[in-house]
Amino acid sequence: MNTVLHTLKEVKEYFSKRDFSTCAFDTETTDLGYYKLDIVGCSFSTGEATCYIDLWQNEEKEPIILFLSYLFSTHIKSLVMHNAPFDMKVLHKIGITDFTRNIFCTMTAHHLINENANHGLKNLACKYLGVETVDYGNASICGYKSDTFYEYACNDAKWTWELHKIFNKKLFEFGVNRLFFEVEMPFQFVIMDMEINGIKINAYRLEELRKAARAKKLFLERKLYEIAHLPYSIQCDMFTGEAELVSKYKLSNNTISDIFESRGLKSPYLTEGGKMSTGKETLLYLKGDEFVDMLYKYNIVNKLLSSFVDKVPNHLDADGRVRASFNNTGTTTGRLSSSNPNMQNNPKINPELPFDFKSIFEAPEGKTLISADYCGQELRLLAIVANEDILLNAFRENMDPHLMTANSVFGLGIEPEMMKTTHPQYNELKDKYKHERHIGKNSYNFPIIYGTTAYGISKNTGITEEEAQKGIDKFFQAYPRILSAMKKCSDFLKQNWHVKSLTRRRRRLDPNEKKSYRQAFNFLIQGLASDLIRCACNNVRKLFEEHPEWEAKILFIVHDEIVFEIKEEYVDIANPMIKETMETAMNLPLRMEVELGVGKTYSEAK
DNA sequence: GGCTGCGAGACTCG
DNA sequence: TCACGAGTCTCGCAGCC
Numbered sequence: 001m002n003t004v005l006h007t008l009k010e011v012k013e014y015f016s017k018r019d020f021s022t023c024a025f026d027t028e029t030t031d032l033g034y035y036k037l038d039i040v041g042c043s044f045s046t047g048e049a050t051c052y053i054d055l056w057q058n059e060e061k062e063p064i065i066l067f068l069s070y071l072f073s074t075h076i077k078s079l080v081m082h083n084a085p086f087d088m089k090v091l092h093k094i095g096i097t098d099f100t101r102n103i104f105c106t107m108t109a110h111h112l113i114n115e116n117a118n119h120g121l122k123n124l125a126c127k128y129l130g131v132e133t134v135d136y137g138n139a140s141i142c143g144y145k146s147d148t149f150y151e152y153a154c155n156d157a158k159w160t161w162e163l164h165k166i167f168n169k170k171l172f173e174f175g176v177n178r179l180f181f182e183v184e185m186p187f188q189f190v191i192m193d194m195e196i197n198g199i200k201i202n203a204y205r206l207e208e209l210r211k212a213a214r215a216k217k218l219f220l221e222r223k224l225y226e227i228a229h230l231p232y233s234i235q236c237d238m239f240t241g242e243a244e245l246v247s248k249y250k251l252s253n254n255t256i257s258d259i260f261e262s263r264g265l266k267s268p269y270l271t272e273g274g275k276m277s278t279g280k281e282t283l284l285y286l287k288g289d290e291f292v293d294m295l296y297k298y299n300i301v302n303k304l305l306s307s308f309v310d311k312v313p314n315h316l317d318a319d320g321r322v323r324a325s326f327n328n329t330g331t332t333t334g335r336l337s338s339s340n341p342n343m344q345n346n347p348k349i350n351p352e353l354p355f356d357f358k359s360i361f362e363a364p365e366g367k368t369l370i371s372a373d374y375c376g377q378e379l380r381l382l383a384i385v386a387n388e389d390i391l392l393n394a395f396r397e398n399m400d401p402h403l404m405t406a407n408s409v410f411g412l413g414i415e416p417e418m419m420k421t422t423h424p425q426y427n428e429l430k431d432k433y434k435h436e437r438h439i440g441k442n443s444y445n446f447p448i449i450y451g452t453t454a455y456g457i458s459k460n461t462g463i464t465e466e467e468a469q470k471g472i473d474k475f476f477q478a479y480p481r482i483l484s485a486m487k488k489c490s491d492f493l494k495q496n497w498h499v500k501s502l503t504r505r506r507r508r509l510d511p512n513e514k515k516s517y518r519q520a521f522n523f524l525i526q527g528l529a530s531d532l533i534r535c536a537c538n539n540v541r542k543l544f545e546e547h548p549e550w551e552a553k554i555l556f557i558v559h560d561e562i563v564f565e566i567k568e569e570y571v572d573i574a575n576p577m578i579k580e581t582m583e584t585a586m587n588l589p590l591r592m593e594v595e596l597g598v599g600k601t602y603s604e605a606k
Numbered sequence: 607g608g609c610t611g612c613g614a615g616a617c618t619c620g
Numbered sequence: 621t622c623a624c625g626a627g628t629c630t631c632g633c634a635g636c637c
Contacts, residue, residue, distance in 0.1 A: 252631055253615070271615065279616060303617050307629055333625060335620090342627045345619035378620090450623040459622080514621070522624040529620095559620045559625085 002154040003051040008060045011053055011067060018049050020071070022078040024161035027090040028144070028153050032325075034196050035317035039094050040144045042068075045157035047165075052153045056144040065094050073098040080104045080164040082121045082156070085191040085328070092196055101189070106160050108184050109167035111329035112176045116508060119329045125159040128166050175504050183503070183534050184328075190537040190554055191326050191336075197553045198323035199343075199361050199563075201316060202601070206360045210309050213301050213355055214242065220298040221245045227291045228259045253278045256295065265289060300353050308347060308357055315341045324556065333523050334505050334530035336557055343556040346602075361602035363565050367551070370564040370575070371597040371605040372582055374532070376401065377560040378449055380590055381525045381532075385502065386485035387589075390478065395590055398422055406433055406440030408478035409471045444475050448482070449525055451518025486521050493520045501527035532592065533557055536585035540564075543581050550574055563602065571598055 005011045024045045031037040043052045053068075055061045072091070077100055081087045084105035091099060107119045118124075125131040142148040171177045218234075222245060225232045232247035249255055256278040260267070267282035276282070283299075286292040315322045322341065330337040338344045347357045363369045374380075379401055383391035394401055399419045407414045412433060418425050430437060443461050457468035476483040493499050498508040499520045507523040509516035537554060540562065544552040552566040552574065562582070566574055575596050582594045599605035 250631085254632085273614075277615085299617075303629080307618070307627095311628090330627095331625065335625060337626055339627060342619080345617090345627065347618060447623060450625095452623050453621090455622045457623095519624070526620095526625065561620085 001049060002151065003049070004150045005051055005053045006058065006060075008063045008067060011064055014051055015071060015075075018046070020044055020046060021075060022046070022080075023076065024080040024157045024164065025087060026081065026153065026156040026160060027087045028149075029090055032086075033317070034089050034093060034198075034323055035319070035321075037090065037093060039065075039090055041153060042090075043153045043157035045154070045161040047158070047161050050154045050158045052150050052157075054145065054150070065096070069096045069098070072096050072100070076100055078102045078104070080106065080160055082106045082160045082163070084108070084185075084188040085195060085326075088188065088192045089195055092192065101186070103185050103188060104164050104168070105185065105188055106163045106167055108188070108328055109164070109171060109180060112180055112184070112505065113167060113170050113174060114508070115329075115332045115334070115506070121156060121159060121163075124163055125155075129159060129162050131155075131159065174506065176506070179503050179505060179531065183531055183538065186538040186541075187328070187534045190534075190541055191328060193541065193554050194326055194556055195323060197555055197565075198317065198321035199555045199565075199602075200321050200364050201312060202360055202362045203316075203320065205362075205601075206309070206312055209355060209357065209360060210305070213305050213309055216353065216355075217298065217301045217305060218243060218245060220294055220301065221251075223294050224251065224291065224298060225249075227294065228262075251295075251298070259291065260286075263289065263291060265292065297353055300350050301355070304347060304353075304355055304357065311341060312360065326557075331530075332507060333526040334501075335526060335559060336530065336533075338556065344558045349603075356603050358603035358606060359601045363600055366568060367565050368568045368571055369555075369599055369602055369605040370566060370571070370578065371599075371602065372562045372564070372578055373595045373597070374529075374560040374582070375593050375595050377529055377532075377592065378525055379445055380592060381528050382449055382482065384588055384590055385524045385528065386479070386482040388479050388481040388485070391482075392590055394419075400426070400430065400437075402437050402441035402445055403430060403433065404440075405444050405475060405478070406436035409440060409444060409474045410436050411474075412436060444471060448472075448475065449522060451486075451521055489521045489524060490517045493517060499523060501531070503528060503531040505531065529560060532586050532588075533560065533562070536582040537562060539581045539585050540578060543577060547574070563605070 003014060005014055025042065027042045028040040029037040030040060040056045041052055041054045043050065053064060055064060058064070079100055079102070081103065082105070084103050084107075091097070106124070110117065110119050110124060171180050222232070222234075225245065225247060230247060230249045232245050234243050235246045236243055257276050260276060260278070265286050267276050267285055269277040269279070269281045269285065271277050283292050283296045312322065315324070317323060324338050324343045325340050327337045327339065349356050361369070380395055382388070383395060391401065394404055398421045399416070400421055403414070403419050406412060407419065414429060417423060418429055420426060439461065443457050447456060454465045454469040454472060457463070457471065458465040461468070489499055493509060493516060494511045497511060498506050500506050501524050505527045507520065507527065509520055537557065541554065544550060544554070547570070550566050550570040552564055555563045555565055564578070575598070579594045579596055583591050585592070597605040
């Protein structure tokens with residue numbers, strides 16, 4: 001039964017008569033971002049009883065929240081939520097920070113049950129509960145005090161409750177219960193932290209960078225229009241006074257194709273539509289032409305401005321920090337994704353145009369940033385997944401895996417002992433075979449994790465397909481267990497229509513598609529990597545709780561990297577502890593080495 | 607003529 | 621057919637008022 005509660009008296013009476021020690025919980029808010037959101041109301045459900053507490057423009061909002069705070073810290077022992085980090089973030093925002101760690105996120109549960117499906121609450125209610133398709137439209141349009149809105153809010157909690165009963169059974173059936181309860185649920189708190197924390201922006205440096213990049217863009221733009229004989233004028237913006245190039249011609253792909261043709265330039269690379277490609281591949285192929293070289297640089301600075309520099313203000317909160325969203329269920333492999341803004345694709349310094357975007361992220365006064373990176377993470381996990389002794393031992397003895405691959409593929413005849421990074425002649429050899437090592441790394445070691453073919457290697461390196469195939473054969477001769485692991489993975493996929501990572505995470509794929517076999521093997525590594533970083537974050541979070549004096553915060557994750565902020569004076573004490581915690585986050589046959597960088601800005605810490 | 611939604615193509619990252 | 625996983629921007633086109 002649905003009950004709507006408006007006053008403190010009603011709330012107190014309602015909860016005194018019922019047992020809500022285990023319940024589903026959902027919040028309604030005015031906004032999604034932590035800094036701007038305000039609570040409108042919240043609903044609780046135990047299946048039998050469901051209520052909505054209306055807090056919108058409620059005179060008793062404060063005392064009701066105080067009562068809820070008491071309820072959360074003393075009575076509620078287990079909480080079920082759909083997209084738990086969001087509701088926990090709302091609790092935090094209204095000052096409720098003491099609540100149970102025993103949580104169940106139905107969204108993440110469903111992602112483990114079927115990573116390919118839609119995880120929206122309404123969609124799941126239709127699919128699993130037989131609820132008829134309901135369309136509340138934008139319920140908030142009806143007003144936060146309408147019956148439609150109350151019903152909508154109650155249903156969210158009720159459906160979440162019913163779904164958790166179904167999903168809980170399935171998690172055990174699929175054997176992912178430990179992954180869910182011991183890794184995924186603690187990790188929800190890490191996501192909550194990251195979305196609350198955000199990262200500080202240095203507004204002055206951002207503005208300097210913007211000015212410099214704009215000036216460079218305008219300079220390159222003028223040159224391009226002049227070379228292509230396109231008419232333009234330079235005008236000043238009415239409000240900012242900044243100079244801009246104005247022309248009825250735009251440097252779109254079509255225009256660029258036409259300019260290429262007029263200059264007699266032809267690219268062998270075509271788009272799917274059969275047109276001449278104007279992408280990086282083409283520009284590198286046509287390198288040497290004045291227009292092409294200028295365009296190459298223009299594209300870099302244009303991308304930097306339009307996708308990054310100019311977008312930062314849109315995401316900047318009043319306290320000078322940027323808070324991104326992190327999606328735990330957005331990828332099929334288990335990786336986390338980030339948006340608004342995406343903190344996982346911030347540009348590195350491009351040697352062609354050295355703008356340092358990462359320098360705009362900084363630590364606040366008295367604090368410093370730490371970037372902790374798993375070095376050679378995927379290759380180490382490949383060795384573990386394939387149980388390839390040669391590669392495992394190589395890592396254990398600090399050998400250079402890229403030089404080893406080069407040695408096998410090109411038959412360099414280097415003694416194993418000399419490929420140890422500690423050997424006195426190692427650096428000399430690394431330098432001597434720089435080119436071969438580069439190919440070993442970028443054409444064999446990494447591409448093989450992606451399931452590349454001779455055709456792929458040939459296309460990327462320029463060698464013939466036959467040569468590439470010989471290289472691949474030699475690679476697999478050197479690491480025979482990798483080949484058998486790939487075969488085992490393919491056989492399993494053929495029989496079961498899914499594969500399982502070491503953490504028992506699943507990926508369902510169609511064995512009738514050729515691509516599936518590459519995706520399956522890559523998943524074993526990428527999926528494991530995603531759970532390793534989860535475990536690392538969970539353990540580091542515990543470490544930070546044990547040391548409140550550090551005032552340490554987890555800011556964001558970039559797949560194999562965690563970025564922290566910490567009080568300056570504790571960096572030396574904390575660093576070895578963070579390193580140890582991350583390297584031993586999972587019980588693996590190989591230590592996952594971590595490299596730490598420290599700096600006032602993200603750029604320095606990298 | 608102007609607005610909106612969508613897909614293609616391009617770029618960013620691990 | 622041919623290298624895994626993401627997010628976001630701009631452009632051009634189709635459809636609508």
